[in-house]
Amino acid sequence: MFTLKVDHEIELQLFQTHHAIKLYKLVEENREHLREWMPWVDNMTTLYHFESIIPMWLTQFAENSGMNVGIVYKGELVGSLGLNQIDWYNSMASIGYYLAKNAEGHGIITRSVHAFINYAFFQLGLNRIEIRCGVKNKKSRAIPERLGFMKEGKLRDGEHLNGHFHDLIVYSMLARDWNSLHI
Numbered sequence: 439m440f441t442l443k444v445d446h447e448i449e450l451q452l453f454q455t456h457h458a459i460k461l462y463k464l465v466e467e468n469r470e471h472l473r474e475w476m477p478w479v480d481n482m483t484t485l486y487h488f489e490s491i492i493p494m495w496l497t498q499f500a501e502n503s504g505m506n507v508g509i510v511y512k513g514e515l516v517g518s519l520g521l522n523q524i525d526w527y528n529s530m531a532s533i534g535y536y537l538a539k540n541a542e543g544h545g546i547i548t549r550s551v552h553a554f555i556n557y558a559f560f561q562l563g564l565n566r567i568e569i570r571c572g573v574k575n576k577k578s579r580a581i582p583e584r585l586g587f588m589k590e591g592k593l594r595d596g597e598h599l600n601g602h603f604h605d606l607i608v609y610s611m612l613a614r615d616w617n618s619l620h621i
Contacts, residue, residue: 440499442507444553448546450507450519453495457508458488460515464538471539475575477599502526509537509550516541519550521558530566531558535581547581552620555585559613566612570596573605582609586619 440452453461462485465472473479482488498504503524509517517537524531533554537547551569558564569587571578583589587609596606 444549449510453492453506455492462488464515468538475572511546529564532568559616569609570606587611
């Protein structure tokens with residue numbers, strides 16, 4: 439099983455089928471919190487949904503087209519991080535994340551995304567990482583801004599969320615810029 443130790447408190451673990459119950463409980467306990475910015479939440483309402491999606495994620499991992507990991511903080515699953523839409527020809531991917539409400543304010547996402555980006559650039563050899571955030575999602579936008587990502591622009595009506603479209607801000611980081619900022 440893939441694991442990435444972030445620091446003494448955080449570990450990223452590749453989702454396996456045995457994580458389905460914990461992941462379902464995490465989402466269920468944070469449904470209203472996550473629903474504000476995660477368009478998939480209303481479609482993932484049963485344990486079966488999570489039992490079904492994890493094998494798809496494992497296939498993506500095996501095919502080198504994506505990676506979904508759980509964020510484990512002090513031994514508890516508190517969130518998720520995904521390396522999505524890996525485009526090997528153009529050497530790029532996007533990162534998405536979410537965190538339980540009660541785990542906010544400890545730097546968990548910032549530290550996890552930092553470690554995940556190091557993995558993507560130094561282990562996988564990617565050249566570009568993109569993060570897209572809702573224009574009004576200040577907490578999510580703070581992550582790429584804190585890590586030195588470049589704000590590239592706005593995707594008007596870039597995502598359908600809770601019955602309406604909203605704009606997304608696109609952030610990017612290149613491997614060469616990451617090296618100069620974080621080494």
